[in-house]
Structure formats: C-alpha cells, structure tokens
Amino acid sequence: MARHSFFLLASTLSSASTSTLFTTAFSALPVPVRSNNFNKLITRNMIFGKKEFPAPCVMGDESIMSPKAHGTSETPVQKNLRWNCDYDTADRICNFNRHYAEYAGYWTTTTFVEEARKEYEEKGEIMFYDSNTGKPLFVAPKGRDLNSFLKESQSHGWPSFRDEEVVWENVRCLSNGEAVSVDGTHLGHNLPDGKGNRYCINLVSVAGRPDGA
The missing domain is CATH 1.10.8 (Helicase, Ruva Protein; domain 3)
Structure with missing residues (x-):
C-alpha cells in the first residue's frame, strides 16, 4: 500500500x-x-479482517474440518490415485493438514500434463475428483483453453482454478481462505487476484477416481 x-x-x-x-x-x-x-x-x-469471498464462491464453516475417523475425513485417500500421485503425501495433505501444501511444481513431476492433454483432446475438459471420496470437485478448463490453464498453474506453482471451474455442490471456502471439500478434504487456498477468485489446489487432493473406481 x-x-x-x-x-x-x-x-x-x-x-x-x-x-x-x-x-x-x-x-x-x-x-x-x-x-x-x-x-x-x-x-x-x-x-x-473478515474474509467473505464473492459469489459464486460458496462459503463454509469450520465444522466441516472437525476431527473424524481419519483426520478431517472419514476415510483415507484412495490407493490408486491418478497421475502417479504419491499416496503418503496425499493422505497427509488431505487429512492431517490445514495449512501446508505439496511443494510448488509437484504437479509437473507427475504424469498429469501428458494425461490431461489426452483427456482434453478426447472430452474437451478434465475432471478432478476428491482423493478421499471420488466426488467431482473441479472441471477445467472452462472459459479458456488447456494451455491457458496450464500456463496459469505453472505461474503460481499449483493447479489454479477459477469460479466457473469449481463444482460448488462439493466444495466450500472457509473464512481463512482454505478451500475444502464438503467431506473434510483439505484442497488448498483461495488467493484472489485482479481477475477474481483463484483457487490454488494441491494435485494430490484432487487425484481421486470417480466413486473410487
């Protein structure tokens, strides 16, 4: 300032x-x-000092992240995560963590980019599922092409989503900016910029398979 x-x-x-x-x-x-x-x-x-993010962001309360059977979730992460994401890293970040993240650029060390390009060519979008429950959390890219999505993610160090790419039925944002699933999975944080809400998300948190398939 x-x-x-x-x-x-x-x-x-x-x-x-x-x-x-x-x-x-x-x-x-x-x-x-x-x-x-x-x-x-x-x-x-x-x-x-109060964070209330503008719509369509859906706010949630702290009770979502209350202690459950497995950290903040009822279940551990899936064993067969997509893109060769590391199980132990995913379980720690998703279920026993509120503030920390996979290291910047981790997503580029996985098979994500290669497989994402194939999925995008076939379907025109990429689905991202909760690593614990398999529920859909993000669909990208929307309102931009894949290269734009990858460029922004590369710039910030983590997969970066916009409001229209969030499945709000299953995602909430807490007053401290923490992005979580409705089932208690830590996803990342909302870090708004001049374009609006921007959700910096751990790849290991959204590497699940639909319904655990």
Missing part, C-alpha cells in the same frame, strides 16, 4: 463513521478493478 494511502486509511479509522470509513478507505486502497461489488467486498475484508 502506498504511504499516502496508509495515512489516509489510518486517519479515517480514527474519525469517520462506519459508512464514511468504508467509502473513503475504498477509494484509497489500490484494489485491482474487476467489478464494483467485488472491489467493495475485498476492501471490507482488508479493513475489518
């Missing part, structure tokens, strides 16, 4: 009403332009 923006925000906090605070601080913060509602929501999060 630029120095003049910081001082403007600080003086506003000490003297303005809530409505004036929001309006003035919003004009001071260098938030990327996407839509007025999106900018207002992100700015409110920055000011008040």
Whole structure:
C-alpha cells in the first residue's frame, strides 16, 4: 500500500463513521478493478479482517474440518490415485493438514500434463475428483483453453482454478481462505487476484477416481 494511502486509511479509522470509513478507505486502497461489488467486498475484508469471498464462491464453516475417523475425513485417500500421485503425501495433505501444501511444481513431476492433454483432446475438459471420496470437485478448463490453464498453474506453482471451474455442490471456502471439500478434504487456498477468485489446489487432493473406481 502506498504511504499516502496508509495515512489516509489510518486517519479515517480514527474519525469517520462506519459508512464514511468504508467509502473513503475504498477509494484509497489500490484494489485491482474487476467489478464494483467485488472491489467493495475485498476492501471490507482488508479493513475489518473478515474474509467473505464473492459469489459464486460458496462459503463454509469450520465444522466441516472437525476431527473424524481419519483426520478431517472419514476415510483415507484412495490407493490408486491418478497421475502417479504419491499416496503418503496425499493422505497427509488431505487429512492431517490445514495449512501446508505439496511443494510448488509437484504437479509437473507427475504424469498429469501428458494425461490431461489426452483427456482434453478426447472430452474437451478434465475432471478432478476428491482423493478421499471420488466426488467431482473441479472441471477445467472452462472459459479458456488447456494451455491457458496450464500456463496459469505453472505461474503460481499449483493447479489454479477459477469460479466457473469449481463444482460448488462439493466444495466450500472457509473464512481463512482454505478451500475444502464438503467431506473434510483439505484442497488448498483461495488467493484472489485482479481477475477474481483463484483457487490454488494441491494435485494430490484432487487425484481421486470417480466413486473410487
């Protein structure tokens, strides 16, 4: 944040009403332009410390990640994960972890890119399933081609999805930005940018097979 923006925000906090605070601080913060509602929501999060991500993101509560039979899930990850993803890494990240991730670029060391290209050529999209339950979590690419999806994922270090690529029936975003499945699988985090919500997801968390097939 630029120095003049910081001082403007600080003086506003000490003297303005809530409505004036929001309006003035919003004009001071260098938030990327996407839509007025999106900018207002992100700015409110920055000011008040509460994260509420704009629709179509579906928010969930902390109870989703409560202790269960196997960490935060009822079951361990599937034994035959796709793309040669490592079982132990997947089980640790999916079920016994809330903050950490596979190392950046891990997905490029698997067979994902090669197999994804084949699936994309055959079906025009790639399905990503919960590594624990086999439920569909993401469908990509949508609104872009495969090369664009891979380029963005390469840039950030992890498979990166947009709102329209999320199966919201089975995915939730917590107030701390953590992306999880409705069954308690840790997936990654929502890290919005100038284009909107961006979900940086561990490949080992979405390498399941449909219904455990």
